[in-house]
Amino acid sequence: MDVLRCYAASGQLGYGVPKDNFKRGMARHPHYIGADMGSTDVGPVYLGSGKMGPGRLSAKRDLDLLLCAARDLKIPLIIGSAGTAGGKPHLEETVRMVQEVAKERHLHFRMAVIHAEIDKGWVVEQVQKGTVSPCGPVPELTADEVARSTRIVGQMGVEPFRAAMEAGAEVIVAGRACDTSIFAAIPIMKGYDTGLVMHMSKIIECSSICADPGGRDPMMAYLYPDAFILESQHPERRCTALSVAAHSLYEQADPYRFYEPGGMLDLTDARYTEIDGRRAKIWGAKWMPAQKYTIKLEGAAWVGVRCISIGGIVDPVMLSQMDYITEQMTDLAKELLKDEIPPDTYRLDFRVYGKNGVLGPLHPKGQGDPQEAFLMIDVVAETGELAQTICGVTRQHLLHFGYPGRLSTSGNLAFPFTPQEILVGDTYRFNVYHLAEVEDPLSLFPITIVDL
């Protein structure tokens, strides 16, 4: 078996693939291009709302870059977790952009669209059968929680990609996919060692994060029967033995064991060396097939509408009493509004950035009062109108709140602009993060073939 050149264009497609470095890798004639377009790292709002993370301009620019390059060499292009969350609206928007690019650039190819949004009725059936389990520290899934979700997606493994390739697809646009499967499908089809392929895919799906210094430039992997070599396409990013080995730590709970649909990747015996000061050579990973094939389900539920108000505080007398002031203000606001808006129907919170806005009670003690703080009034209510009302009332009373020892009696907050209320919008929470046993890895992920 010869070398297979596996090209990871991006681990976060849509935010601007570095053009020159991308073309550098294309000049090396990869056998296929893969790109990961989604993640749960960005929070539940994209899954819940159906919106895409990147702006349309940068997303389409990246798709244009990749499509032109792939069609120029007539090599497969695989895009997974389309539109950030990989559900139906995300996939549709991404496919729309691909179709626009094809028309504008006069490109003709067979496209496979792989759907990943899962029928809620099916999920409930599995819950009732007892074949759904928590993925980490989450509660058991219930039928009620399934009903509360806006949508549920499943992370597809390599099998749907393989089926799409076998149907003659030249460009694959897939909904939610396990990051590795985007890059692993073709090499596994061609008979390369699954352990090596999965390890390679796990690293390159983050593009050049595994390099020193790490970054978002495209990554080329040279896959051999007994090892793979990594080469960042940014000339100053080096893949060293240490930088690649350390990458197993990134965003992972356990650097030695990665659970994928259909099995587990064991890195206990993985080995890392360096070649020519820029590239690393890796081997030794083992693939342990699972007894039961499981698909990770992700779902988001609507929680409310968020409105915030922000302002700066520089007065030292006020800054020395922020805990007292925010407690008093919470009581005051709730009391003021209680006849119109019952206090248990909304959430009112204050965050004092500069003091402990990020870490709260974990913030190291004994550091004195800040010289300046940025206050955020955070309201989540059943409607935007309610959230804005609560926020506005709170903000106005805080502006004139008479705390002990106050010298500055004309206004407590420095607003950077008006209006002072900023409607953030619908807010969600991840409410499904579970593993479902499936008999057939293809059954949840229907494929549509479109000839452009």
Added chain:
Amino acid sequence: MKLKDIARVIRSKNAGPFVLTLDILMPSIEAFNTVKASGALNVDLISRLYHVPREKIRIIHYVPGLAIKITMPRRVPSGDVADTDVYGAQQHIPLMGIEVS
């Protein structure tokens, strides 16, 4: 000597929306062994610093990356209304001042 004076990298990030993972990367195998031998990074201390029950904390010594990894459930899931750090990227601060020798 504090951890921030000996470590090359001290960072935090989500491992999925419900788990926080902290990585401490050492500049050398000697520094790695010094910190490991000191026992300074133990579940009792982490439990106190992060307000998480002892039994939910996992500490792994990863030699190939010269790293110590600490993993625990997030107190607030990523993106929930009470969340202050969607990516979990700024939760490493409590580790910086730990005395390791």
